[in-house]
Structures are given as C-alpha cells and as structure tokens.
Amino acid sequence: xxxxxxxxxxxxxxxxxGELTENEQxxxxxxxxxPENREFFDNMTDSAYQNEALAKMHAxxxxxxxxxxxxxxxxxxxxxxxxxxxxxxxxxxxxxxxxVLSFALYFWFNDEKGSGKTATIHENQDQLQxxxxxxxxKATLTLADGRQIVLDSMAPGQIAQQGGTDIIxxxxxxxxxxxxxxxxxxxxxxxxxxxxxxxxxxxxxxPDESQVWLNAASSINYPVSxxxxxxxxxxxxxxxxxxKPLAQNQGEKVPFLVTVEDSAGNTxxxxxxxxxxxxxxxxxxxxxxxTTLLEGKxxxxxGKNVVLSEPGQQGVLWKATGDIDIAREVNIDKVVAWKxxxxxxxxxxxxxxxxxxxxxxxxxxxxxxRLSDKTFSGRIMRNMPLSKILEKVEMTSGVKFDIYxxxxxxxxxxxx
Amino acid sequence: MDDNQxxxxxxxxxxxxxxxxxxxxxxxxxxxxxxxxxxKDEAQDIVAECFAKLYGKMDAFKSKGDIKNYLVAIIKNAxxxxxxxxxxxxxxxxxxKYIQPFSEDNMELPAYEAEIIQKLYLEIDKLPEKMxxxxxxxxxxxxxxxxxxRLLNISPNTVKGHNARAMxxxxxxxxxxxxxxxxxIISCKIFKN
Numbered sequence: 001x002x003x004x005x006x007x008x009x010x011x012x013x014x015x016x017x018g019e020l021t022e023n024e025q026x027x028x029x030x031x032x033x034x035p036e037n038r039e040f041f042d043n044m045t046d047s048a049y050q051n052e053a054l055a056k057m058h059a060x061x062x063x064x065x066x067x068x069x070x071x072x073x074x075x076x077x078x079x080x081x082x083x084x085x086x087x088x089x090x091x092x093x094x095x096x097x098x099x100v101l102s103f104a105l106y107f108w109f110n111d112e113k114g115s116g117k118t119a120t121i122h123e124n125q126d127q128l129q130x131x132x133x134x135x136x137x138k139a140t141l142t143l144a145d146g147r148q149i150v151l152d153s154m155a156p157g158q159i160a161q162q163g164g165t166d167i168i169x170x171x172x173x174x175x176x177x178x179x180x181x182x183x184x185x186x187x188x189x190x191x192x193x194x195x196x197x198x199x200x201x202x203x204x205x206x207p208d209e210s211q212v213w214l215n216a217a218s219s220i221n222y223p224v225s226x227x228x229x230x231x232x233x234x235x236x237x238x239x240x241x242x243x244k245p246l247a248q249n250q251g252e253k254v255p256f257l258v259t260v261e262d263s264a265g266n267t268x269x270x271x272x273x274x275x276x277x278x279x280x281x282x283x284x285x286x287x288x289x290x291t292t293l294l295e296g297k298x299x300x301x302x303g304k305n306v307v308l309s310e311p312g313q314q315g316v317l318w319k320a321t322g323d324i325d326i327a328r329e330v331n332i333d334k335v336v337a338w339k340x341x342x343x344x345x346x347x348x349x350x351x352x353x354x355x356x357x358x359x360x361x362x363x364x365x366x367x368x369x370r371l372s373d374k375t376f377s378g379r380i381m382r383n384m385p386l387s388k389i390l391e392k393v394e395m396t397s398g399v400k401f402d403i404y405x406x407x408x409x410x411x412x413x414x415x416x
Numbered sequence: 417m418d419d420n421q422x423x424x425x426x427x428x429x430x431x432x433x434x435x436x437x438x439x440x441x442x443x444x445x446x447x448x449x450x451x452x453x454x455x456k457d458e459a460q461d462i463v464a465e466c467f468a469k470l471y472g473k474m475d476a477f478k479s480k481g482d483i484k485n486y487l488v489a490i491i492k493n494a495x496x497x498x499x500x501x502x503x504x505x506x507x508x509x510x511x512x513k514y515i516q517p518f519s520e521d522n523m524e525l526p527a528y529e530a531e532i533i534q535k536l537y538l539e540i541d542k543l544p545e546k547m548x549x550x551x552x553x554x555x556x557x558x559x560x561x562x563x564x565x566r567l568l569n570i571s572p573n574t575v576k577g578h579n580a581r582a583m584x585x586x587x588x589x590x591x592x593x594x595x596x597x598x599x600x601i602i603s604c605k606i607f608k609n
Contacts, residue, residue, distance in 0.1 A: 040525045050533075051555060053447070057530075057537045058556035059456065060446040067442050067464055074468035370457040414457060 012044060132386035132408065135216055135360045137173025139202035144190035144224070151175060151202065162224040163190045165207055174203040179225050189227070195219035196237070198362035201338075206233070210256065213240040213339050216359040217283070231256045238281045240339050243273050243296075260289055269317050272299040279335050285355065291315040292335045300324055341382050343389075347375040350399070350412070361386045366404050368413040374398070432480055438467060440480070444534035445487055451526045452495040462494045488527045543582050550578040 011028045014020045020028065032038050043049045060067075138152045141159075149159055156171040164181035175194060194204050194214060202214050207225050214220060218237025226232075228248055235258060246254040256273040260282040269289050271280065277294040291300050292314040300307045300315040304322040309315045314327040314335070337344035338356075345353055353376045354365045360382055380392055390401045390410070404411045442463065449459035466487055477483045540551060553564045554575065565572040 036525055040529060043529060044532075050536075053529075053533045054537060054540075055556050055558060056450060056456075057443055057447050057533050058552065060443040060450075060460070061537065063446070063460060064439065064442060067446070067460055067467075068438065070460065070464035071438065071467045071471070074464055075471050078468055078471075370461055 012041060015045075132361050132363060134383050134385065135199035135201060135362070137202055138200040139175075139194055139196045139214065141167075141175065142193040142195065144192060162192065163188075165224040167192075167224075173201070174205065176205040177207040177224060179207045189223045189225075191221055191223050193219055193221045198359050206231075208246055208254075208256075209244045211242040215239065215338050226254070228254065230254060232259065233257070234259045234261050235280060235282065236261055237283055238279070238338070240277075240279045240336060241273070242277050245276070267302075268319065269300060269302050272301070274298060279339075281335075283355075283359075288319055289317040290335075291317075292330055292332065294332060294336070337379070338382075343378075343380045343382055345376045345378055347377050350374065350376060353393075354412070357386075357389060361389075363408040363410065365401075366409065366411045368411065371399055371412065371414050432483075434471060434474055437470075437474075437480060437483055441484060441487060442467070443537070444530040445491060447533060448488070448527045448530035449491050449495055451530065452492070453498055458498060462491060462498060466490045466494060539586055540582075543585060547578045547582045547585075550575055551582045554579055 008028075008031060011020065011024055011031070014024055015028060032041055043053075136152070138150070141149045141151055143149070143160055144162055147160075151159075151169050152173070156169055158166055158168050160167045164179065166178040166180055168176045168178060170176060194202060196202055196214050196216055196218050198217050200216055204212050204214070204220065204222075206212060206222055208231055210231070212220055212233075215238035218235065218239055220233055220235045220239060222233040231246070231254055233256075241258065243256045246256075248254055253274075258271040258273065258280060259267050260269040260271070260280060262268045262284065268282065269291070271278070271291055274297040276296040278296075278298055279292045279294070280289065281292075282289040291298060291309065293309045293311050295311055297311075298309050298315070300309060300317065302317060302322055302324065305324045307315055307324045307326055309326060312328070312330060312332065314330040316325045316327055317323070318325070331344075331346065334344040334346055343353075343356055343360075350367065350371065354367065358364050363386065374397065376393070376397060378392070378396075380389055382389075394400055394415075398415050399412050400415045401410045401412055403409075445463045445466075446456075446459050449462050450456055453459055453462065469490060470483065470487060474483075477486065540548065540556075543551060550564060550568065550570075553559045553567065554561060559567070561572050561575050565575045568575075
C-alpha cells in the first residue's frame, strides 16, 4: 500500500511524541508488518540515517552541473544514434562513441596514498604488456623549396644550405641555423618549418641564436635569415623560447614577434618579445592560449586586447571570447616541466592529464564520464614506457586502464 | 550555441522547461536511484540516461507531476535491469521483495523518502549565508567542529551557536509544512546537536 498522507505520518508523529493511543498503536503495528513500511519507519525515525541521507543528497546537489553535462552528452549521443540508421559510416559510429565518452573527469593522485594500494595495480598488467616507448627527439623539417627531411638524433651533420645559411643537425636533437653570408639575403625571404608529431620533441637554434624548444605535436615557421627590422616566427602547439637580445646598428632593439596560428592558419595571438624566456602553450584542443614569462617582458595581443606581462606571470587568452587575463603567482616549474622531460600535475583534471600523456606517447584514451570529482597531482618522468605511467596513475587514483582497440587506445574507467 | 539542451526555453508553451524539471528533480531522483543500486556514480548515470529519454518527449506531459511519475517509473526499471546485469543475485532478490508490493502505486516509499530528504535539504539552503555554511560543513561535509572553526576563522563556540540557531530556524520553517517533515525534524537528533 502507499502511504496514507493523513493517517500514517500522523501516527508516526504520535509515536515519536509518545502519545499513541491503543487503537492508533494497533493501526501502526498493522502497517509496520510490511517489511518495506518497517524500513521506511526505521529510516524516518533514525537520526543517523537522516544525517547520512542529507549528506548523500548534498553530494547529488553538488553534482548538478556534472549531471547536466552528462544528460547533454547522452542526448547528443541519442541523436547521433538515430542519424546512424539513415546511413553513416562505421567511422562516424566510432567517432560518436568517442565524443560521448571523452569528457572531462577528474581524479586525485597522491603519492602517499599509493603505498596501501599496491596489491591492486597489476590486475591488467597482461594487457599492457606490449609496452609503448616514450616520445623522443625527432621532427620533420620542411625547407623553403618544399623538401622534407626527417630529423633525429642519429643523423648529425650539415643537412642543407638555404640562402647563405647552413643548417646543421646536432647529435643531441638540436637543429642549428648558421648565417654564413648575410649579404646573400635578397628580397626573397626563405622560410623553413620544423614540425613535431605526437611523441616527438626537438630544439632549434634560430639564425639570430635564439633557441626554441618544441613540444610534441607542435611546429614553428621561421625565415632562414631574419631581417634587420624585426624577427618574426609562427608557431602551433607548445614551444619554449629563449630569445637573444639583438640591436640594430643605431642601437635600437630588433623586436622578436611570435605569431600563434590556429588550425586554419589565422592569427590567434601575437606575442611581442621585449625580453628573454617564455613558454607558449597554444594547442588547438585547449580552451586558451597561455603565455608564461620567466624572464624579461612580453606584450601579448590579439585583434581586441593588448596586455603587458611581467616575469612569473601568465597571459591567458580565452579563445572563445578573445579576452586576455593575466594570472599571477604561476607555478613556473609546472609550465616548463615538459622541457625538463617530466609531467607535472597539480590538481589537474584527468582530461588535462591524458591530453599530455596522449601527445607524448601517441596514444589515445576513451574516458568514462562517471569518473567525476577527481583531480590528479604528481610528478612523473616522461622517459619511462607508457605502462609505468599508467601504473602510477592506476595505483593511486581509483581508475583503471584497459586496452580499447589495437595497441594504442585505452579506456579509462573507475576501479570496480 | 552548441546545442545545449538546457538553454532551450520552455517548450510548446508548457509552463515548465526541461531545465526547470531537471534542476528540481535531479538530486532526489539520484538519491532515489542510489537507494536502489547503492552506487552514487551508477545512480547518476542511470538518472542522466532517463532524463535523456525524457528529452524530446516533453510535450507528451501535461504536468510536472506526470513527468515525475514517468521518471520514477523508468528509473526504477533501469535500476532493476542494472541490478540484473550486475548479477548481484542477493541484492536483486532483496530488491524485488522490497519493491514489488508497490509496483501498482504511483509513488513508492523510497521515492517518497527521497523527496522528503530533498525538501529538508532545501530548507537548509534557505538559512542565512554564514549559518548555512557552518551547518553544511558540519553536517553535510562531515567536517569536525574544530576544523570548521579553523577553516572559517571563527571560534568553535560560534560554530556551535550557528548550528543551534540553524536548527531552531529549521524547526520554525517546518511548522506549517507536512506533518511527515515535521516529524523528521523532531526525531532527527542531528538537529538537537
């Protein structure tokens, strides 16, 4: 039977007050003979239960935003599934599954917590047996005439000459431009492009002796010889710059300008360098472009705003609005960790974490949305095979990785 | 702009939008589902799935009450099939024993209970800001009183005072409400601190 809104609550109330009449007690006892009623009665009169219940409710209220996203994803997926029947390819099915599954989630990683949980780590070690090596010094250089040269640390030596500039590949994963004949540069400026894929990194010493470190899945386009008026390069992805100050004959500084391009080749941001060391993170799958200054001064601008940044600060350009914020007290070690060959996470969302891992190991992940509320903190060297990284994450975070498809894709789900 | 269903205004002249319905029903439906499947994440996933089913069917319903009954019904079914899939035989049997007598009613006790808890929760939300903060930290986030005092930079006695006053206000707030709600307040020791 359902609750009689009038009698039963009244009886329960009387019971609590200790004012039940004999007749009422009989009615209540009769009602309580059903186990489900008994449970309800016990719950409603048990303060510990109610405390528990309110805390549970509170947790769901706090998750309202997540729930909203989850519903949106499911609606989108439903709509996609419908469209499937009207004839789309298998590739689209796969893509839509990925879209549904790969959304932000958070997990907490803590080195201290790990010790007690080691027993559970190797459960799917068998599956991860075929290990994936970390990224390495490798890149593709595209010369002005369109020729492409694959660079790696195994092939040192001079690899080309472009308009009075020698291009030398060093043994330690560094490309060097040596201007030997400055007068040779006529009206035609020759441009080269250095490009890394997932799992690759490279360094280049530009013709003005400025150094650039390229992270995975990034590129830089530059002239083989800079003009006397300005030095200008274009980048995509993430790069660290150490700019050599340069003065013209009259003593005026030659500005160094970094243009950030989006995937369509349009300029999203321009950084005018007045000083020396900075990092730009402009991956296309990030919400914003961050320019972190270590030394000197930079001016960050787009069509809308111009912002001057001081050392230790980070310019954050929001792609959606074009606004530029300045973040102070930035964790510099974290920003440049990639250059020192480690991952540094500090309460980062799992989405952020796996994006970095995916770029460096050239793998991809399918994330189970249920893993919400979790963030990840920790430092891990990135010269280890993938299994070590995943192991470390599994060990402490309550998530588990499984092979999804082929060798290079993994699912992430909550640990059962 | 990216077809976010929650930005759609009330459909077809209905006095309630998908968003309204979601905001109002989501927490307690999750609570309800959790009481059946005993996993918070699973419960939220099931509820989200059911809201996704509801979307696009909104104009089939005349009132929020109808929607509520529909959601409770499909959530119950989803929970049953989840438990079946989990092959948690014992749990499943228990569940069936527990739930079957109510199958023809429009409301079940666990759902009713979930609603009561949400009403209670909403009353807490109406407390004055500082008091609410103290109360939530102490009772809902389960942070020890001394820790709450330290976090908010107030004395433990102030924490105690806020909580006592909060309970008094809750009792007053509930004076005119459902008897069942009242009895919770009276019986609930947490409000007596």
